[in-house]
Amino acid sequence: xxxxxxxxxxxxxxxxxxxxxxxxxxxxxxxxxxxxxxxxxxxxxxxxxxxxxxxxxxxxxxxxxxxxxxxxxxxxxxxxxxxxxxxxxxxxxxxxxxxxxxxxxxxxxxxxxxxxxxxxxxxxxxxxxxxxxxxxxxxxxxxxxxxxxxxxxxxxxxxxxxxxxxxxxxxxxxxxxxxxxxxxxxxxxxxxxxxxxxxxxxxxxxxxxxxxxxxxxxxxxxxxxxxxxxxxxxxxxxxxxxxxxxxxxxxxxxxxxxxxxxxxxxxxxxxxxxxxxxxx
Amino acid sequence: xxxxxxxxxxxxxxxxxxxxxxxxxxxxxxxxxxxxxxxxxxxxxxxxxxxxxxxxxxxxxxxxxxxxxxxxxxxxxxxxxxxxxxxxxxxxxxxxxxxxxxxxxxxxxxxxxxxxxxxxxxxxxxxxxxxxxxxxxxxxxxxxxxxxxxxxxxxxxxxxxxxxxxxxxxxxxxxxxxxxxxxxxxxxxxxxxxxxxxxxxxxxxxxxxxxxxxxxxxxxxxxxxxxxxxx
Numbered sequence: 001x002x003x004x005x006x007x008x009x010x011x012x013x014x015x016x017x018x019x020x021x022x023x024x025x026x027x028x029x030x031x032x033x034x035x036x037x038x039x040x041x042x043x044x045x046x047x048x049x050x051x052x053x054x055x056x057x058x059x060x061x062x063x064x065x066x067x068x069x070x071x072x073x074x075x076x077x078x079x080x081x082x083x084x085x086x087x088x089x090x091x092x093x094x095x096x097x098x099x100x101x102x103x104x105x106x107x108x109x110x111x112x113x114x115x116x117x118x119x120x121x122x123x124x125x126x127x128x129x130x131x132x133x134x135x136x137x138x139x140x141x142x143x144x145x146x147x148x149x150x151x152x153x154x155x156x157x158x159x160x161x162x163x164x165x166x167x168x169x170x171x172x173x174x175x176x177x178x179x180x181x182x183x184x185x186x187x188x189x190x191x192x193x194x195x196x197x198x199x200x201x202x203x204x205x206x207x208x209x210x211x212x213x214x215x216x217x218x219x220x221x222x223x224x225x226x227x228x229x230x231x232x233x234x235x236x237x238x239x240x241x242x243x244x245x246x247x248x249x250x251x252x253x254x255x256x257x258x259x260x261x262x263x264x265x266x267x268x269x270x271x272x273x274x275x276x277x278x279x280x
Numbered sequence: 281x282x283x284x285x286x287x288x289x290x291x292x293x294x295x296x297x298x299x300x301x302x303x304x305x306x307x308x309x310x311x312x313x314x315x316x317x318x319x320x321x322x323x324x325x326x327x328x329x330x331x332x333x334x335x336x337x338x339x340x341x342x343x344x345x346x347x348x349x350x351x352x353x354x355x356x357x358x359x360x361x362x363x364x365x366x367x368x369x370x371x372x373x374x375x376x377x378x379x380x381x382x383x384x385x386x387x388x389x390x391x392x393x394x395x396x397x398x399x400x401x402x403x404x405x406x407x408x409x410x411x412x413x414x415x416x417x418x419x420x421x422x423x424x425x426x427x428x429x430x431x432x433x434x435x436x437x438x439x440x441x442x443x444x445x446x447x448x449x450x451x452x453x454x455x456x457x458x459x460x461x462x463x464x465x466x467x468x469x470x471x472x473x474x475x476x477x478x479x480x481x482x483x484x485x486x487x488x489x490x491x492x493x494x495x496x497x498x499x500x501x502x503x504x505x506x507x508x509x510x511x
Contacts, residue, residue, distance in 0.1 A: 042284040075291060076298040076313070081283070083300040083311045084344075092297050092313055092346055125288050202332050202400075202413070203420065220422060220444070228407045235406065238325075 032057065033117060043125030044077075047118045051079035054100065058108065062101040064091045065115065069122050077118070134208040136186060137193025145207035145215055149260045152217050156253045164223055164252050166216040167267040168192075168230075171245040171278065173212040185212075188244040195236040195243060199229070214246075215267075223250045247274040286310075286334040293330075295321030297346070307338040314345050321345075336399050336415060395504045396445060401434060401493045403427045410434060412496050414441040421445050427492075431456035434495035435470055439503070447507045450474040454481055456495050468494035475503045482506065 036049035051063045063079040076092050078084060084091070091099060098111050132144040140148065152163050170176075170188060177185040189212065196206035196214065205217045218229065226248070234243040249271030257263040283301060290299050295314045302309040310331055314321040324341040331339040399413040399420065410433050412423040423441025425433040435453045443449065454471035461467065465487045472482045484502025488494030 042288065044284040044287050072291070073295075074297050074315070078298070078300065081287070081299075081301045083302060083309070083342075084298055084313060089313075089344075089346070129288055129292065197329060201402075201411075201422075202336055225424075228409060231407060232404065 033114065037117065037121075040121075042128075043121035043123070046121035047077050048079070048081060050114055050118060051077060054098075054109065054114070055079045058100070058104060060100050060102070060104075062088075064088075064094075064099040065118050066091065066094050066096050066099065067115075067119055067122060068096050069119055069126070072122060072126055075122060134193070136189055137196075137208045139193050139196060139214070140205065140207035142207070142209045145205075145209050145217075146260070148205055148207070148217060149215075149263070152219070153253055153258065153260050153263070157258055160254070161219065162252060162254065163217055163219045164221045164226060164250050165263045165267050166218060166226055166230075166248055166250050167264075167271045168214040168216070168246050168248045169271055169275065170212040171247055171275070176244075187241075191239065191241055192233075192244055192246065195233045195239060198236040198238065199232040201229075204229075223252060226250050247271060247278055249274055281335040281337075286331060289330050289334070290327060293322040293326060307340060308335055309340045309342070311342045311344065314343055316345060336413075336420060396442060396500065396507070398438075398496055398500055401437075401488075401490070401496045403492060410437050410492065412437040412441045414438070414445065414500075416445050419445065431458070431468060431470075431491055431495040434492035435472065435499045438496045438499040439472075442503065442507055449476065449503075449507060451482075451503060456498070458491055458494075459485070461491075465489065466491050466494045468498045470495060470498040470502055472499065472502050475506050479506065 032053045033050060036046055036053060040046040040049050047065060051065060054060065054063045060079075065077045067075045067077075069075055074092075076084075076094075078088070078091075096115070098115055132141055133139065134141045149165070155161050156163060170192065173185060173188070176188060189208070192214065193206075193208060196216070200206055200216070203219050204221075207215050209215045218226065221229070230248060236243075249267045249269065251257055251263045251266035251270070253263055257266050283303070287299050287301070290296060290310070290312060293312075293314075295316045296312055297315055298311075298313040300311040300313075302311075308331070310327060312322070312327055322343075324343055327341045327343070328339060331341065396414045396416040399415050400411075402411045402413070404410070405427050408426050408428050410425045410427045410429070412425075412434065414421050414423065421441045421444035423437040423439065423444065425437035425440065427433060429436065432453050435456050439449065439451045442451075451472050451474050454473045456468060456470040459467040459469050466489070467485070467487045468491060469483065469485045472484070473480075475482045482502040484498035484500070486494055486497035486501045488497050
């Protein structure tokens with residue numbers, strides 16, 4: 001599909017709209033973009049909103065935005081999130097820009113504004129994602145987990161939906177770091193994170209909440225099933241290295257505690273009791 | 281399900297250039313365009329695991345790999361001639377299995393969409409655990425039994441999941457048998473007593489991708505119409 005600037009002779013159904021262009025008659029475009037920026041809840045939504053707005057405004061068949069975002073690499077978006085067919089695949093390697101089908105005149109809309117907005121939107125999403133996730137394991141970070149735990153407690157108190165909070169702590173993590181170096185410690189954390197990702201069920205959540213501490217929220221899971229689940233973590237398929245040793249403590253909401261702090265304290269207390277028992 | 285969150289997480293996978301979705305009522309198709317050859321970048325398993333964290337619908341993952349990078353200054357037409365696309369993987373990963381409970385016929389106001397639906401049947405032989413995941417009006421429950429109990433276990437786990445939805449029933453298996461099977465499907469019939477008091481035996485028949493999957497579907501086929509009114 002399409003042709004880029006200066007590629008005469010190619011299929012010209014789609015072309016890049018010059019990023020240097022300025023609208024002669026802005027029409028409703030800035031207003032619509034402002035509305036999208038103001039009402040969308042994520043950067044991805046802003047990008048699709050802008051593309052869909054473009055398609056609607058100019059009665060287009062299709063529109064793409066191609067971005068090279070720092071830290072995100074090449075990213076291509078198609079209006080409507082539609083699958084990219086063989087005819088459209090060239091767009092994946094097209095230069096940064098906005099592409100429409102049929103092609104629009106360079107001054108039909110402010111491509112520079114639209115492109116900048118999309119780039120900024122994607123950057124914001126990336127930053128938001130990084131803020132909520134642990135970079136080492138890819139699991140939720142402490143902030144996301146606290147929010148998740150608060151929501152789970154609220155739901156449990158309101159609807160009576162039980163869940164089990166599990167705190168997990170690597171055994172002898174300091175010894176591992178001191179003996180084999182911090183790289184080995186990081187590898188162990190990464191390995192355990194991957195095991196959680198592979199072994200947990202839909203609806204379960206795991207997070208890295210501290211140095212070598214992980215936490216899980218397991219909806220509708222009785223505590224006697226937790227060892228079964230953790231055994232599944234230990235024997236997660238597709239991982240060759242032996243699972244790092246860990247201890248855990250549990251607390252049930254709402255039967256044992258019905259607020260996040262008390263749940264956490266109870267699980268923490270049991271975790272350290274398990275660690276003490278292990279050392280004996 | 282938040283499609284934005286899912287898309288963002290998929291785009292975080294190394295090498296992913298573009299994502300696309302086709303959302304149906306009963307499943308979601310996810311297309312990932314990945315730069316690099318087979319073996320590099322994410323595989324369908326990675327994408328399926330992410331998708332399964334965001335939705336409880338069945339997910340189809342298609343990975344399309346592009347094997348060459350191009351000069352960013354090239355025109356699109358040039359680009360098209362320079363790259364070679366490998367459509368190397370067409371992988372359907374059923375993270376969960378949609379129920380086929382509409383076969384039992386609907387009686388207003390309990391339309392098939394308002395009945396409990398089967399999401400997944402999971403077996404963990406190493407821990408002798410069998411899980412049946414059921415959803416009803418947005419609420420998901422997990423019924424449990426033992427893998428070693430075979431078809432009976434799948435029936436019991438399904439009834440357990442229905443009980444957790446609030447169905448007050450003393451339903452229990454009378455029998456469960458494999459009626460027929462071929463390479464792609466298994467047909468299972470079940471007879472269940474005690475669905476509701478004095479109602480006699482309820483029978484169900486359904487096909488599934490495995491014996492336990494078919495048994496869970498047959499159980500829903502047998503009891504859904506009755507129990508949906510009690511939920």
